[in-house]
Amino acid sequence: xxxxxxxxxxxxxxxxxxxAETLRRDGFTGRVTVVGEEPGLPYDRPPLSKQILSxxxxxxxxxxxxxxxIDGLRLDLRPGTRAVGVDASxxxxxxxDGAGVSYHDLVIATGVRPRRLPDAVDVDGVYVLRTLxxxxxxxxxxxxxxxxxxxxxxxxxxxxxxxxxxxGADVTLVSDLAAPLADxxxxxxxxxxxxxxxxxxxxxxxxxxxxxxxxxxxxxxxVRLADGRTLPADAVLVAIGSVPNVDWLAGSGIxxxxxxxxxxxxxxxxxxxxxGDVASWPHPAFGERIRLEHRTNAAEQGIAVARNILATRxxxxxxxxAPVPYIWSDQxxxxxxxxxxxxxxxxxxxxxxxPAGRALVALYGRDGVVRAAVGxxxxxxxxxxxxxxxxxxxxxxxxxxxxxGVSA
Ligand SMILES: Cc1cc2nc3c(=O)[nH]c(=O)nc-3n(C[C@H](O)[C@H](O)[C@H](O)COP(=O)(O)OP(=O)(O)OC[C@H]3O[C@@H](n4cnc5c(N)ncnc54)[C@H](O)[C@@H]3O)c2cc1C
Numbered sequence: 001x002x003x004x005x006x007x008x009x010x011x012x013x014x015x016x017x018x019x020a021e022t023l024r025r026d027g028f029t030g031r032v033t034v035v036g037e038e039p040g041l042p043y044d045r046p047p048l049s050k051q052i053l054s055x056x057x058x059x060x061x062x063x064x065x066x067x068x069x070i071d072g073l074r075l076d077l078r079p080g081t082r083a084v085g086v087d088a089s090x091x092x093x094x095x096x097d098g099a100g101v102s103y104h105d106l107v108i109a110t111g112v113r114p115r116r117l118p119d120a121v122d123v124d125g126v127y128v129l130r131t132l133x134x135x136x137x138x139x140x141x142x143x144x145x146x147x148x149x150x151x152x153x154x155x156x157x158x159x160x161x162x163x164x165x166x167x168g169a170d171v172t173l174v175s176d177l178a179a180p181l182a183d184x185x186x187x188x189x190x191x192x193x194x195x196x197x198x199x200x201x202x203x204x205x206x207x208x209x210x211x212x213x214x215x216x217x218x219x220x221x222x223v224r225l226a227d228g229r230t231l232p233a234d235a236v237l238v239a240i241g242s243v244p245n246v247d248w249l250a251g252s253g254i255x256x257x258x259x260x261x262x263x264x265x266x267x268x269x270x271x272x273x274x275x276g277d278v279a280s281w282p283h284p285a286f287g288e289r290i291r292l293e294h295r296t297n298a299a300e301q302g303i304a305v306a307r308n309i310l311a312t313r314x315x316x317x318x319x320x321x322a323p324v325p326y327i328w329s330d331q332x333x334x335x336x337x338x339x340x341x342x343x344x345x346x347x348x349x350x351x352x353x354x355p356a357g358r359a360l361v362a363l364y365g366r367d368g369v370v371r372a373a374v375g376x377x378x379x380x381x382x383x384x385x386x387x388x389x390x391x392x393x394x395x396x397x398x399x400x401x402x403x404x405g406v407s408a
Contacts, residue, residue, distance in 0.1 A: 009034045011110040012034045012079060018275070026306065032076065041063050043063050047062045082095060085250075085251070106273070108260050109275050110278050119212050125233075125236060138160070142169055149236045153175035153177065158193065174225070175204065196332060244280075259280035264320040266304055266308060267318075276298035325339070337382055349399050360376050
């Protein structure tokens with residue numbers, strides 16, 4: 001029988017925990033079941049490619065909350081439990097061991113998993129980085145100072161290249177773009193990153209794909225590039241994007257396509273919601289469906305979903321979820337921060353600082369309005385620029401005002 005009040009959250013990480021905490025903070029006293037495939041207490045992922053990989057932090061420090069704080073939430077927490085299906089008509093989630101749990105509201109917060117190179121799945125020395133176990137395995141490999149090829153120069157690949165280089169590995173970063181993150185940041189800032197990686201001794205192969213991982217006796221020995229060259233390697237990190245964890249929803253009737261398809265309130269079906277990396281929803285300000293793999297979004301969307309669940313029950317209005325997206329990345333001594341969505345911008349203007357000084361704020365515009373602000377080592381001026389993104393300020397006025405502000 002359906003527990004009249006129960007909320008079941010599948011995915012015990014940043015988004016799922018945010019849902020549970022918000023429900024309790026806002027006074028919900030019913031059952032909250034949080035189901036997570038991974039063992040142990042929920043932990044955070046951004047440190048995995050930074051402090052955990054470098055060894056600066058012990059694993060425990062990546063925990064999202066300590067055991068007392070988790071106890072205080074009075075959750076039915078089920079680590080090491082994989083959800084394998086949903087019967088949306090009976091409102092039951094089933095688990096790999098055949099057990100099930102009923103819900104009044106279900107929150108899908110199952111995140112994403114790394115995309116892999118098909119020929120390199122069971123090859124020793126080939127890594128992906130999504131879990132604590134992945135980070136610990138790669139860290140052990142780095143202690144041998146290997147020749148490491150990093151496939152993909154997005155945020156993850158670029159961060160790992162930086163940490164691995166600082167750990168003494170011989171690093172080659174391979175990107176099919178002209179420079180790391182060129183698709184997100186545009187040419188000028190991506191070229192800055194390219195220079196920084198090369199200055200630190202990373203070889204960066206641009207404009208070329210990895211065609212295959214070369215293996216001998218089940219162990220990676222290098223990669224072959226699409227242009228025919230081979231790069232010898234002792235280890236290969238594959239960082240070529242991710243795939244939403246929605247397979248377990250097959251046959252449930254819950255709509256999925258590149259994530260769980262939600263409405264503007266993050267609701268996917270009656271009593272079914274989604275939050276975090278797995279959730280796709282039409283962002284009211286951008287006029288298009290988006291799915292964000294950003295840590296801050298996981299927390300904010302978890303809060304929004306919990307509040308909309310409680311509002312639905314109380315018969316009060318639900319709210320559209322319309323955040324200003326935010327992501328950061330640490331590479332060497334650079335902290336890159338982004339508000340909004342720079343990708344696809346048709347105008348870019350550095351409004352404070354300059355690339356040569358490795359400290360700047362740049363605005364990105366599209367269709368005559370400010371769509372994003374990117375900062376490198378300039379957190380305070382960037383926070384001021386956030387308001388321009390939030391307001392979708394007219395481009396010409398925003399650039400003129402900001403530049404005047406700088407020179408004043
Ligand atoms: C190495 C790394 C570095 C990052 N660095 C940054 C950064 O610097 N800045 C930034 O903004 N973002 C960063 N991110 C992204 C950020 O960590 C994610 O946006 C965030 O973790 C998303 O949280 P989530 O709860 O939606 O999903 P996840 O953290 O992916 O959690 C989903 C959980 O659901 C579990 N699960 C999946 N399927 C099932 C199932 N069927 N049953 C039960 N459980 C299941 C998974 O095992 C997982 O524990 C980084 C990510 C990684 C991997």
